[in-house]
Amino acid sequence: MNKLELINSPLETALRIIIILSILRQEIPTLDEIVMLDYYVLHANDFDPALESIHPDIPNRENELLIRRKLVIEGLRILESRSLIKINYTKTGIRYCTNELSNQVVKYLESPYSSKVTRNISESSTKSFDEIMLSVRKLITEDSNIWINKL
Template sequence: MTTETPSHFISPFNGPVEIGLRALCVLTTAFPAAYALQRLVVFDYFLVHSDDIDGGPEGLHPRTPHRGGEILVRRGVIQDGLTLYESRGLIERVYKDGGIFFAATDKSADFLDTLSTEYLAGLRERADWVVDSFGALDDAELDAMVRDRIGTWGAEFSMESVLWTEETS
């Protein structure tokens, strides 16, 4: 018996299917606006770790140590997810001054309306919150916000472990 994962296996968690669905929720909320990949990377983090933002709703994913670093590794998987949903006609690439952007299509909302899970309902609520709260920020403002806070997202675990170690000594 082998414990190796088959090369054709695609994880449903934080893989292209799930992350693409999260991007689709954001883009559908923002429709007809189109967002650059970097904005979608940041918005994906905000979507699942909304409780890292003051006044944000409860996060969909657990508060893990050093989760701020997730922003640095999401880009490739988000690209794969966008490509997957683009191949199904649910996301489109928009070429304009400033680069390549992504937008929902006229089929996106109908597709999301056919899905009825608690997780998707939470995604859609948080996508509304993300777009309403941060959609109007320009790229420089959004980047500055992330740079100012990224080191604190998940850092509370470092302090807790130091305090716990001191208590047991």
């Protein structure tokens, strides 16, 4: 796999997911919530000016939410195939959390990229999980520009 194949790949997404889940240990999010958390981490500056976004501020970036779900599903499949996540079947839906193995893997991630992901979700931890979810939902539902071409 070359460097370009890793960008926006299921593997890159899987690594972000285990970092996010390991930091938010007290929360056990659903697939939709993981999609929103992933978007939040990648575009953190859209929600908190003190944070640096990982992905560039391109026009129409909000539309990533429409395609991010597929990448998150593929990333979760990678993590599940390697026993790096725990899947919880609950009355409120299917929820995902880390396990001891994934927490150990996260400790060994030392790249600048993983540091940025960690920083964005850690510094956001001053907000509650519900506040983060609300801010992404607000972007989706209240920003009519998300559905209009901004070019």
